Amino acid sequence: MKKKSIGIQKATYYNRLQKQGYIFILPTLLLFSLFLIYPMLDAFRLSLYEWNFAGSPLYIGLKNFIKLFTTKRFWSSYSVTLQFTFLSVFLLMFISFWLSLAFTSKLCWFKQLYQSMVFLPVILPMVAIAVVWKFMFQSTGLLSVVFLDIFGWNIPWLTSTKVAPYTMVLVNVWKFTGYYMVMFIAGLLNIPDVYHEAAKIDGAGFWRRLVHITLPLLKNTIILVFVSCAIFSFGTFALQYVMTGGGPSRSTEVLTLLIYKEAFEYTKFGYSAAISVMFFLTLFIFSIIQLKIFSSEAEV
């Protein structure tokens, strides 16, 4: 038998490895398809029907979508979610970036301690956090008393339609700062000190170094934080459900909460599926846009 050249031997070997790889990921792929892909596709199908969980679904075509485009409740929920997402993303990225800079600077003495303190909220369960903060926000709770005694302000944290959305952002930022801070720290540690030292020798100050060395090298991390923060904040649920149940007069009724209510309280599963299709489309379009904008700049 002719002995194949080393090159072809390597090629078939890698082909085999690849086929074996597929077999290794088969279990996860099956679970993923069963519990993620299939329900998602089924939800798309369900959005074209009217179904109240008992009896058979009734096909009504795009009526659900027409209904939600003309309902005020959907649009108000959508805008509440968008407001929450924008504010959360901005504040989270801003605060966690500066904290990560502070925690990686040489001036910082107890890095691990501070990092742990800020990261603690991330590991606490959201429901427990929401309950504790709810008690603190009540008219005689810790925060209200502190603000009243020190500043003389009586802030209606959870009872004013104007203040409640900001309260939600506050708790959300408190919870997730540590998470994105860790991501930024990882990105910062990847920047070799040599660059900073060389720049310092050349006489660059703090801001110069930040803008010209740190930020460009952190680009990938920033994109990662931005995208994951946006997607995660858009899908916020437990916080609003536990703290305000939709808020004083629907002012904190985020999209996921509306999906839940329409499905499980009003038993309008078709309509609820239509809302979740809109939710999916929003995030899908967002992901595509950010892929287009940032893929050209990402390092291969």
Next chain:
Amino acid sequence: MHISNRGKLKIAALVLNLVLLIIGIIYLIPFIWMVLSSFKLNADVLSIPIKILPEPGISKVILTP
């Protein structure tokens, strides 16, 4: 006042660490409140005026249904 470069660095470090400590404590306040509240009786958690520390005598808390 003449402060050497090393001195300036020390002061900056001090200020930075103080600020970071305060931020860290602010982040911990709800957690501390949660732990303290878990030792209080139901009525004490929402009492007026606000009670920060639980009543002494934890055995009372444990034995009360």
Next chain:
Amino acid sequence: MKKLTIVFVLLFLLISISIVWAQEEKINIVHYHWTQPPYDEINARAAKTFMEKYPNVNIEIIFIADPDMPTKVRTAALGGGGMDTFAMPNMQSAWFMANGICAEIMPSAFGKETIEEVLEMWQEGSLQKTGGFYNGKYYGIPFEMSSYVAWINTGHMKEAGLDPVANLPKTWKEFVDTCSKMTVRQNDVIVRNGFAINLKASVFPFLVLHSFMEQKGLDWPTEQGLKDSLDTPEALEALTTFTNFATKDGIFNPGLFDDEREGFGNGLCSSFLTGGSWYWGVLDSYSVAREDVAPIPYPRFEGGKDIGGPVYGYCVFVAEQSKNKEWAWKWLDHLASQPEAFIEHGYFQPRNSLDPALADKYILNNDVFDAERRNGAALLASPKFSETQDAVGEAIRRVVFGGMSNEESMNALKEELSDILE
């Protein structure tokens, strides 16, 4: 070594088969019930005594938090199996009866021949009031019948210099006056509510507003009557009276606490409108003493109808999917046959076997509760109850939290309801 493993495997198989075999002999009944101390123990005891009486039946009670009941029962019912019987309040039960989840009452399981004979076991009209009757058929047997009365903290009344008997409010105007005298402020913030209600869960303001509307002579138990009533000036007056509690009268600060039953029990509010005779049992687990509390009939409107607080109840049903319907009904009959145990805590079950003297003995001021129950307004029985109650709750919340005017909110409610109840 190999032989040993084979022996162990065979032994394991033998044991597991015998366990499964033994289980198959038993009839399993799974019952979904809402959790409310101190009544959980009474229900658990009923299961034990039933299992002792019929050793071939195994009862499992699954306790669920009250707000989760409809969702969990719905999922269990339509998940196809694993639930034989369940309890449901009359607000939600219409949905289950309308959608074929419930099985009709089986007279043979009660030892009777006709449905009328089964009905005679309970107070007349109680199945309608507690939500066991829908569209001409009977599906559920009553488990609780209550009506809301007004509860007042007479201790606070005495503090405010009021006479705890003579000054009890009879009209809504007097109610507001009394409550504002009992409201306590600190630095301009209300720290003790004169009145409180949980506005987050729409069912509570809906029930109270329902009574207001009935007192004004409007027909809220039917869908058409509800829709028609929204155009009348009386409906607007009723809504305004209620929302004024929070906005103008200064007796209610919604930010103080959420749960008014807990707030009242902790002395943080002086009155509330969402408690039945069962509240005596609940009050015992809080710091306010029974002597400082007085249940009184719902205040009326001057010139309005003499109708009390909303009457509601819970029924227990057998699921249509149950494989052992006869045993399931036997179990429910047993579960609902301890009215004496419940009445001790003030929990009223409208079973005719209950000695009326016991009700008087255990329910303080039973004359109040009994009268209100007879006078009370029956509720809307509709599968669209959840949405309706949410829309009404939202109408109230728009005014209280959103600062909208009562007229605007009423108009928005009209739009929403014509959509829902089309």
